Amino acid sequence: MTEQAEFWKNRHLEHKLSYSCPNPTLFRMLSSDFTNYNDKNVLELGFGGNDGADLIEFNRRGANLCIGLDINEYYVDRLNSYARSHNLMNLQGFTCNVANIKELDSTLNSERKYDLIFSQGLLCYLDKASIKAMHMNLSKYLKESTIICHLTPEEDLILEESANQDKFMNLTSLLNSSRKESFWENNPADILETKQLIQILDECGMELFEQKISCESLDNRCERVRVYRYLKLRFK
Numbered sequence: 339m340t341e342q343a344e345f346w347k348n349r350h351l352e353h354k355l356s357y358s359c360p361n362p363t364l365f366r367m368l369s370s371d372f373t374n375y376n377d378k379n380v381l382e383l384g385f386g387g388n389d390g391a392d393l394i395e396f397n398r399r400g401a402n403l404c405i406g407l408d409i410n411e412y413y414v415d416r417l418n419s420y421a422r423s424h425n426l427m428n429l430q431g432f433t434c435n436v437a438n439i440k441e442l443d444s445t446l447n448s449e450r451k452y453d454l455i456f457s458q459g460l461l462c463y464l465d466k467a468s469i470k471a472m473h474m475n476l477s478k479y480l481k482e483s484t485i486i487c488h489l490t491p492e493e494d495l496i497l498e499e500s501a502n503q504d505k506f507m508n509l510t511s512l513l514n515s516s517r518k519e520s521f522w523e524n525n526p527a528d529i530l531e532t533k534q535l536i537q538i539l540d541e542c543g544m545e546l547f548e549q550k551i552s553c554e555s556l557d558n559r560c561e562r563v564r565v566y567r568y569l570k571l572r573f574k
């Protein structure tokens with residue numbers, strides 16, 4: 339098992355319970371493909387750290403089936419007990435290391451095809467070979483129209499101290515007054531260059547047809563800004 343998989347296997351992000359919520363940017367991005375989720379089958383890879391909040395939202399919006407896979411059994415149990423206590427038969431989590439193709443295949447049923455497969459903050463914990471193998475293998479679970487959507491952190495920017503005085507900084511001056519610096523201390527995330535990631539996905543027969551960038555300061559003083567990329571893909 340990789341260092342990244344070990345890191346997540348037994349991790350409990352208790353503190354996150356206070357702010358787990360569905361991601362509006364994800365739903366906004368998908369609104370050009372789905373007018374509703376009735377009869378749709380949705381699969382999230384690595385749902386755990388956000389307590390499956392997006393899967394729960396897809397379920398609330400009428401999806402036929404919402405399946406989440408995560409390496410961490412604790413997150414999976416938590417989602418399943420939520421589903422049981424709210425009587426949500428079509429929301430289900432499974433413990434699975436998605437980088438392990440055998441595990442993936444024994445967890446998913448190849449008779450069942452998905453309309454949407456997505457991940458948020460997962461790919462940075464998988465090496466290139468695993469990203470490739472996982473996507474090659476996912477083709478079994480796709481319909482012709484399936485949308486694949488990945489959110490991945492792209493870079494971290496730290497505001498230069500001299501610029502810190504400007505209380506009303508706009509995005510342009512923020513970008514001009516910052517330098518790249520990674521905020522991933524004590525976390526084994528390995529951020530692939532987006533171009534490289536798109537290249538790998540292209541080699542798996544997937545084409546990028548839409549993308550989005552979002553930035554969020556990780557602190558409440560706009561000093562440490564993380565840039566995220568959303569990639570929307572389909573099979574060629």
Ligand SMILES: C[S@@+](CC[C@H](N)C(=O)[O-])C[C@H]1O[C@@H](n2cnc3c(N)ncnc32)[C@H](O)[C@@H]1O
Binds near residue numbers: 343384387409437
């Ligand atoms: C940074 S968290 C992101 C969680 C959530 N998707 C969100 O948006 O907040 C990464 C998630 O991926 C899961 N994960 C990491 N490596 C994995 C692997 N190889 N297989 C399955 N899940 C994995 C972790 O357990 C964790 O729940």
